[in-house]
Amino acid sequence: MNPSGEATRAAYAALVRGASTGDRDAMERLLMRAQEVAYRFSLLVCGDQADAEDVMQDALLKTYQHVGRIEDPEAFRTWLYTTVRNACLVKRRRRAGEPAHLESIEQGTTATRGEASNVDVPDKSRLPDQVVIDRWIGKRLSQALRTLPAPLRALVVMREIEGLSTREVATIMGISEASVKTRLHRARVKLRRQLEGL
């Protein structure tokens, strides 16, 4: 893990310890972080502003309910991303009847060698959400991220943008560390290619 990733994990653990022993300030900061994670992950991976706010609400409540029962504060970050990712999956599944949202973030795992997947199909009705993302992280990166299949996008968001370690991402996605590394390399090369073309 890179030093900043290690420091972030320790900072989360300290907040969890504080929050679980009645420190209101620690609780507020932890709940804000949980919502920040939920917003970034949901919006960048799934691209839907309304869903992102629902996932924030879910992360807020689950963190509040969970924090007093945590045995290993160091594992909180992994728990949080797993929770957020699951909430995003549920959101996507609930949209199963809506053509523009058919693909879950689980699907397309093998469709990573340049072929387009459903999530890559431009959808004009979602433009306002895309404008939000463009303004937030910059149009260039936003456009390049959109070209990645959803599972690779989730990987890039967790590993590169959020700074999680390979081991943490492997735990969250339920795959081996070797698979994380292989897929991340593929995602980086593809992302680079897209950025060079923009």
Next chain:
Amino acid sequence: MTLPPDLTCRGALAMISAYLDGDLGATDCAAIERHCQRCRQCAGLLDGLRDTIGLCREAGDRALPEPIRTRAQARIRRLLEREKPSSGGQRN
């Protein structure tokens, strides 16, 4: 792992992410660096990937848009007010 001193482009490409992530030992790092000194294509890729990772890290440092942040803070206030011990609320 020890990479051959006369690393090919294919070999360098396979290890370039491990190099960027600091997963390689000093000998293997030196093999990648030697290869990139004499191969402009691989050196370009290395720089490009470094830039890509940097761009992502910068995005991770961006604060939430202000309206989203304000709503998030309001949600926290509402939750903590509702769950105050004096109000008789209890955590689930």
